[in-house]
Amino acid sequence: MALKENSEAIFSESPGKIALRTLRKDKRALFSLAILGFIVAISLLAPIYSHFIAHTDPFNSTLDATTTIGGKVVPVLEPSTTGLGLGVTPIGPTWNLRGYFLGADGQGRDVLARLLYGGRNTLFIGLSAGIICIVLALLIGVVAGYRKGWIDAVLSRLLDVIWAFPVYLLAISLSVVLLTSGLTIGFIHIGPGSFALPIFIIGIVYIPYVARPIRAQVLALREREFVRAAVGIGAKDSTIIFREILPNIVPSILVFIPIIVALCMLTESALSFLSIGVQPPQASWGTIINDGLALLYTRPLVGIAPGLLIVLTAASLNLYGDAVRDALDPKTRARGDA
Amino acid sequence: MSETILSIRGLTKNYELSRALFQSKDVVHAVEDVNLEIREGETLGIVGESGCGKSTLGRMIVRLEQPTDGVILFEGEDLASVSKKKLRGLRKRFQMIFQDPYASLNPRRQIGQIVEEPLRVHGVGREERQVIAKDLLRRVGLDENAYEKYPHEFSGGQRQRVVIARALALNPRLVVADEPVSALDVSIQAQVLNIFKDLQKDLNLTYIFIAHDLGVVRYVSDRIAVMYLGKIVELADADDLYESPSHPYSKALLSANPRMGADDKRERIILKGDIPNPINRPAGCAFNPRCPKVQEICRTDSPKLTTIGTRLVACHFPELISE
Numbered sequence: 001m002a003l004k005e006n007s008e009a010i011f012s013e014s015p016g017k018i019a020l021r022t023l024r025k026d027k028r029a030l031f032s033l034a035i036l037g038f039i040v041a042i043s044l045l046a047p048i049y050s051h052f053i054a055h056t057d058p059f060n061s062t063l064d065a066t067t068t069i070g071g072k073v074v075p076v077l078e079p080s081t082t083g084l085g086l087g088v089t090p091i092g093p094t095w096n097l098r099g100y101f102l103g104a105d106g107q108g109r110d111v112l113a114r115l116l117y118g119g120r121n122t123l124f125i126g127l128s129a130g131i132i133c134i135v136l137a138l139l140i141g142v143v144a145g146y147r148k149g150w151i152d153a154v155l156s157r158l159l160d161v162i163w164a165f166p167v168y169l170l171a172i173s174l175s176v177v178l179l180t181s182g183l184t185i186g187f188i189h190i191g192p193g194s195f196a197l198p199i200f201i202i203g204i205v206y207i208p209y210v211a212r213p214i215r216a217q218v219l220a221l222r223e224r225e226f227v228r229a230a231v232g233i234g235a236k237d238s239t240i241i242f243r244e245i246l247p248n249i250v251p252s253i254l255v256f257i258p259i260i261v262a263l264c265m266l267t268e269s270a271l272s273f274l275s276i277g278v279q280p281p282q283a284s285w286g287t288i289i290n291d292g293l294a295l296l297y298t299r300p301l302v303g304i305a306p307g308l309l310i311v312l313t314a315a316s317l318n319l320y321g322d323a324v325r326d327a328l329d330p331k332t333r334a335r336g337d338a
Numbered sequence: 339m340s341e342t343i344l345s346i347r348g349l350t351k352n353y354e355l356s357r358a359l360f361q362s363k364d365v366v367h368a369v370e371d372v373n374l375e376i377r378e379g380e381t382l383g384i385v386g387e388s389g390c391g392k393s394t395l396g397r398m399i400v401r402l403e404q405p406t407d408g409v410i411l412f413e414g415e416d417l418a419s420v421s422k423k424k425l426r427g428l429r430k431r432f433q434m435i436f437q438d439p440y441a442s443l444n445p446r447r448q449i450g451q452i453v454e455e456p457l458r459v460h461g462v463g464r465e466e467r468q469v470i471a472k473d474l475l476r477r478v479g480l481d482e483n484a485y486e487k488y489p490h491e492f493s494g495g496q497r498q499r500v501v502i503a504r505a506l507a508l509n510p511r512l513v514v515a516d517e518p519v520s521a522l523d524v525s526i527q528a529q530v531l532n533i534f535k536d537l538q539k540d541l542n543l544t545y546i547f548i549a550h551d552l553g554v555v556r557y558v559s560d561r562i563a564v565m566y567l568g569k570i571v572e573l574a575d576a577d578d579l580y581e582s583p584s585h586p587y588s589k590a591l592l593s594a595n596p597r598m599g600a601d602d603k604r605e606r607i608i609l610k611g612d613i614p615n616p617i618n619r620p621a622g623c624a625f626n627p628r629c630p631k632v633q634e635i636c637r638t639d640s641p642k643l644t645t646i647g648t649r650l651v652a653c654h655f656p657e658l659i660s661e
Contacts, residue, residue: 235426248446
């Protein structure tokens with residue numbers, strides 16, 4: 001009897017609720033969310049770390065700074081002792097949260113503090129670019145797929161133009177041009193150092209990858225009989241789009257979000273690594289890898305730490321995306337009597 | 339009999355198929371010059387092979403498909419030419435039921451919302467909607483608690499009941515049912531057909547019932563139109579047609595329908611060849627390449643739908659009927 005009541009309760013759940021329940025039980029989802037949550041949390045805590053724990057300014061070079069290790073005061077930057085003795089070797093990891101936990105970079109700045117601030121920027125730009133990409137792609141995909149005809153032809157060719165360029169080539173050329181002059185559209189002026197530039201560039205570059213599958217889905221949905229039935233009862237186009245088509249697109253969007261955010265984050269890091277993304281003194285994981293490049297032989301951790309964080313974040317986002325997709329896919333579920 | 343509710347004249351649908359660049363377009367004549375009168379309260383069955391244009395005809399009548407040519411007179415309005423906005427308002431007077439009950443319901447909406455949607459679209463208030471929807475669900479034989487369930491919790495037969503309830507929510511006069519039971523188990527078909535019949539009696543509905551299953555069509559129809567390659571070749575009362583088909587195609591079609599008992603002495607007519615390509619229709623009578631009674635005139639002149647007794651037949655040499 002108890003079992004029957006239980007099965008009764010499981011029924012009458014919306015497809016969305018069923019997916020959520022599946023997702024909650026998915027170990028991959030929990031694991032990846034935990035990692036993401038940790039990375040986001042420590043990035044948000046960046047100012048607290050640098051002001052109250054390490055007492056360091058991660059944005060100014062401090063070439064003559066000193067720190068205390070085991071009671072002894074040592075300079076953060078020492079003249080290089082290897083090779084020709086040129087340049088400096090920053091201090092290595094102290095493994096002490098009071099300062100230079102992961103060592104210093106070539107300008108004597110605390111690597112961990114920069115890593116946390118860089119995480120904020122990388123995550124913020126990745127997330128914003130991803131959201132912009134998905135919102136615009138949704139708009140284009142739904143309009144093109146629903147209206148068909150010449151509107152679809154124009155929008156699809158527009159997407160083809162973006163698609164025709166390799167993603168990084170397009171992002172790099174746009175960034176190089178826009179970062180020197182900034183961008184002026186009508187009254188809106190975006191300065192060369194603004195985060196808005198990388199956000200828009202990265203967001204736009206990935207639009208076709210989302211808009212195309214959405215357009216295809218809308219094209220298929222509008223021929224489905226429940227959409228025909230909505231036409232048949234005299235519903236307006238807007239009613240059909242919002243009540244019949246969009247609810248059936250939501251699952252794909254939910255799967256796209258983590259994957260596209262991961263891609264945007266990777267692109268941001270790549271652009272910043274090439275010095276055409278986030279501009280100094282601001283940090284991003286990409287710029288820190290670039291800083292670490294010069295110190296690769298003496299202080300490899302400066303380059304490896306942000307690299308690991310990028311890998312960890314991107315992998316967790318993809319893992320979470322996989323879990324979401326499996327939870328939403330009705331084919332992986334038992335379908336009752338249907 | 340009672341008065342005409344729907345009158346169709348010269349209804350035609352051509353589809354243009356675009357081929358390679360710079361080549362002339364192929365035209366598929368899906369429905370050609372169909373004339374029909376449908377009387378209030380009757381059930382008109384439409385039968386024919388796959389691809390004969392019966393579904394296209396049905397979809398044109400409810401204006402889910404724009405006719406290429408012709409007039410659809412329904413309650414004094416020509417549905418083929420009214421404006422899009424006016425059409426939306428008129429739609430509550432005629433509804434369509436589709437073949438696939440799995441594709442007919444939005445998987446993300448509750449049954450109650452689905453049945454209420456037509457009412458919502460036409461501005462009926464929430465409480466009234468709920469009362470109407472619950473009444474409809476009861477009428478089609480569904481449980482009270484179906485209201486809050488989702489389509490995936492129902493079987494094909496139950497879903498088709500929901501589809502029927504939705505079609506009737508706006509209290510239409512005419513319902514076009516396109517193969518409404520073809521996707522269902524035979525045991526369920528009878529139940530759903532009986533719902534159709536009961537509702538017709540209660541609500542004085544007029545049905546256009548499209549099917550390829552001859553047994554099903556005979557069970558529900560008062561009159562039957564036989565279609566071949568986009569044209570009506572015979573239109574007769576259901577019993578007359580089944581007892582003595584007049585057009586050679588109707589005869590062949592009906593001879594393929596098995597009958598109970600050992601006294602089936604009918605000649606079994608097996609048609610040679612396939613249904614011709616609707617892009618290149620044969621000259622003269624469209625049926626001439628497969629017709630057992632074909633003569634010279636059939637290859638040149640297209641026969642007109644003419645009255646023979648109580649029926650309409652489009653054939654140069656119709657079977658003589660002893661009525």
